[in-house]
Amino acid sequence: METGPAAWLDALDRDAVRRRQAGLRRELRPRAAGDGVVDLAGNDYLGLSRHPAVLAAAGEALTRYGLGATGSRLVRGSTEVHAALEARLAGLLGTGGALVYSSGYLANVGAVRALAGPGTLLVSDAYNHASIVDGCRGSRAEVVVAPHADVAAIERALAGRGGRRAVVVTESVFSVDGDLAPLADLHAACRRRGALLLVDDAHAVGVLGPSGAGAAAAAGLTGEPDVVVTMTLSKAFGAAGGVVAGPAALVAGLVDTGRTFIYDTALPPAVAAGALAALDLVRDGEDLRAELSDRAALVGKRLVGHQVSEPAAGVVSVAVATPAQALAWADDCRRRGVAVGCFRPPSTPDGRSRLRLTINVGVPRAVFENALDIIAECGP
């Protein structure tokens, strides 16, 4: 076999050609500030990323603290903004404590690794986000990937665990199809079998539940001692950063030993301050949530003849026959000023392609409805 840099570069080129032929190339398209594109691709569900109160709070903290956190909070110190954000998040989610990470990805990896290690059984939903999958892989626990949302299969896996600790991990609102995990039933199964339940509430906090406290809260799991919640500040909060929320002792353990917290530069204080301001808007956002739910339900009515998912929150998926068709549809929409998500393998858990529309109530209603017409016109 040929070795050396030339052979390596050839192999990279051949792989790229294979991906292009399979319709699996990904393109980084330029995004201009104020490009006027209707955003039905991002996760700014409540339109808070540009809310004046959020920008003002972030701007003020930017001036006080500078651009970056300049180090981890253990090394560089923990700002009052981080502490206030964590206290308020624990209050919203009804947990003993909360710890903020620089991303939801790192919060998930940190949470899974904190709950599971060698000698633990981890039961993970087949449709879980890559960050959960990576947490599972890095945990060195035995991982059983259970069929999607199949409580009976999950309970069967738990029954076979012997004397080991067991953890069930699931998203609440699934990021690709937008369906909701059967959280109450999963928790009941965990209780029966003495397992912990880890819920990634990334797409539900701000969108579902009392005061936007998320799907775990909506399922009545607030404060349950065997439930740990993760979330991201990058979606309904319009900011960035991740959160692990659970008993205070778990948070203390993460600060002492959690590698994705300890060895990572902290969330920039300005982002934390923006997220803190967003939290008030999330809490008081019942009207925004009602509008979001109304818009999500409208998608299926407008995209007649397409296979549109039943949305549980702000994620709506539209099945497309092939990756190439999905790409062409999303490209046509973009040319006409509407950004939609285009999900193809390997980003889809079942190997099928979809368009993903995410509702953003920051988009004026008439513009949103017009965007749905454009999507319908561009469809295969």
Ligand SMILES: Cc1ncc(COP(=O)(O)O)c(C=O)c1O
């Ligand atoms: C379900 C889910 N969990 C975790 C994440 C990671 O969050 P972040 O983007 O803040 O890293 C995402 C999306 O990005 C997600 O969709």
